Amino acid sequence: xxxxxxxxxxxxxxxxxxxxxxxxxxxxxxxxxxxxxxxxxxxxxxxxxxxxxxxxxxxxxxxxxxxxxxxxxxxxxxxxxxxxxxxxxxxxxxxxxxxxxxxxxxxxxxxxxxxxxxxxxxxxxxxxxxxxxxxxxxx
Amino acid sequence: xxxxxxxxxxxxxxxxxxxxxxxxxxxxxxxxxxxxxxxxxxxxxxxxxxxxxxxxxxxxxxxxxxxxxxxxxxxxxxxxxxxxxxxxxxxxxxxxxxxxxxxx
Amino acid sequence: xxxxxxxxxxxxxxxxxxxxxxxxxxxxxxxxxxxxxxxxxxxxxxxxxxxxxxxxxxxxxxxxxxxxxxxxxxxxxxxxxxxxxxxxxxxxxxxxxxxxxxxxxxxxxxxxxxxxxxxxxxxxxxxxxxxxxxxxxxxxxxxxxxxxxxxxxxxxxxxxxxxxxxxxxxxxxxxxxxxxxxxxxxxxxxxxxxxxxxxxxxxxxxxxxxxxxxxxx
Numbered sequence: 001x002x003x004x005x006x007x008x009x010x011x012x013x014x015x016x017x018x019x020x021x022x023x024x025x026x027x028x029x030x031x032x033x034x035x036x037x038x039x040x041x042x043x044x045x046x047x048x049x050x051x052x053x054x055x056x057x058x059x060x061x062x063x064x065x066x067x068x069x070x071x072x073x074x075x076x077x078x079x080x081x082x083x084x085x086x087x088x089x090x091x092x093x094x095x096x097x098x099x100x101x102x103x104x105x106x107x108x109x110x111x112x113x114x115x116x117x118x119x120x121x122x123x124x125x126x127x128x129x130x131x132x133x134x135x136x137x138x139x
Numbered sequence: 140x141x142x143x144x145x146x147x148x149x150x151x152x153x154x155x156x157x158x159x160x161x162x163x164x165x166x167x168x169x170x171x172x173x174x175x176x177x178x179x180x181x182x183x184x185x186x187x188x189x190x191x192x193x194x195x196x197x198x199x200x201x202x203x204x205x206x207x208x209x210x211x212x213x214x215x216x217x218x219x220x221x222x223x224x225x226x227x228x229x230x231x232x233x234x235x236x237x238x239x240x241x242x243x
Numbered sequence: 244x245x246x247x248x249x250x251x252x253x254x255x256x257x258x259x260x261x262x263x264x265x266x267x268x269x270x271x272x273x274x275x276x277x278x279x280x281x282x283x284x285x286x287x288x289x290x291x292x293x294x295x296x297x298x299x300x301x302x303x304x305x306x307x308x309x310x311x312x313x314x315x316x317x318x319x320x321x322x323x324x325x326x327x328x329x330x331x332x333x334x335x336x337x338x339x340x341x342x343x344x345x346x347x348x349x350x351x352x353x354x355x356x357x358x359x360x361x362x363x364x365x366x367x368x369x370x371x372x373x374x375x376x377x378x379x380x381x382x383x384x385x386x387x388x389x390x391x392x393x394x395x396x397x398x399x400x401x402x403x404x405x406x407x408x409x410x411x412x413x414x415x416x417x418x419x420x421x422x423x424x425x426x427x428x429x430x431x432x433x434x435x436x437x438x439x440x441x442x443x444x445x446x447x448x449x450x451x452x453x454x455x456x457x458x459x460x
Contacts, residue, residue: 103335107348113335119325120290123290153258155256155259156255169258
């Protein structure tokens, strides 16, 4: 598989961009930020921000970035140090992990959200009656 | 203090405990423990033991009632159960079957 | 005084469940499920220890259970949910905390649709299970359409694209037009024009119809 590496830029004024007519098959890694308007098939591992524009399509098993904003299509597991945002029109399938995961109304998504946080103590222990209800099935 | 309202069209099944007023216009099955007043409106169906500071009943209640202060059955009330309170009034038109204990 | 909106006050605790046909707002603590055919609001101080099912659900407090909305589920900033979330429209605000499986929008081949029907007493289950068949259907439709067809072939099984990728020739042309007529199979996004996120796309309807017919047999 080909590997595309984003050159290390001292100033991040110019982002790396995969244009709408482009198609990359292979792993993308580097600093970023990276804007995808075309097709990417492969993992993405960048230090900077990843943006998938509305015409873009990313299919990777693993996608890592500082932050991820998706307006287009993405399939894969996303792991961001910062926020993960799905805006209206996005079509995403996979698991999302980030400091804050948000999904706008109008985005389509199927997958898991993995956020580290605690529920209030009243809900965290078995401090509940036998009446759990069928809707309360839990993994 | 806010009021808990169990409106018509809603059924609560279980034990309800609260520090505030409760108004029941829907259905409640279980048990009620309120620090303040409980109002059972006309049309409501309550199948529960109720303990409160005071009760006003205009609907249907099946269960034992215990109030610190008073229990008032209004016209249209249908109560089956024992009532224990310092003061009890049963209005004309109220239906009641049970014991009344006003032992202070 | 009784209104259509029931309110479980902040100092009220229900060791049981709440069901019905009206709207309910929970600002206290409900240990069991809340399953109504109206709207459900779990206020900032509200806590629900089991699932929530309703037509429209808004969570500002905490829920430990699945959220199933017939129309929509919204988790606002400050809301905390541990459980699955399913609705045609799902909004999770920045600052909302959700941990679980989320399904927003109707997509084909979504797993565990059956769980929706069992959990939501009043919410109808959009039972669509066309996974395996859709896999077969989609590639044919796409190949014929030379990549421009906005077939909402399910962004479904993750396995299919991986397997198909190996057989698709590499075409990396930076800056050029993507003319390749051999698109990745379940990749409706081939089209430069993004289809609107409509819940039902004509081609999708057709696939579903065929599946429904097959199931009836």
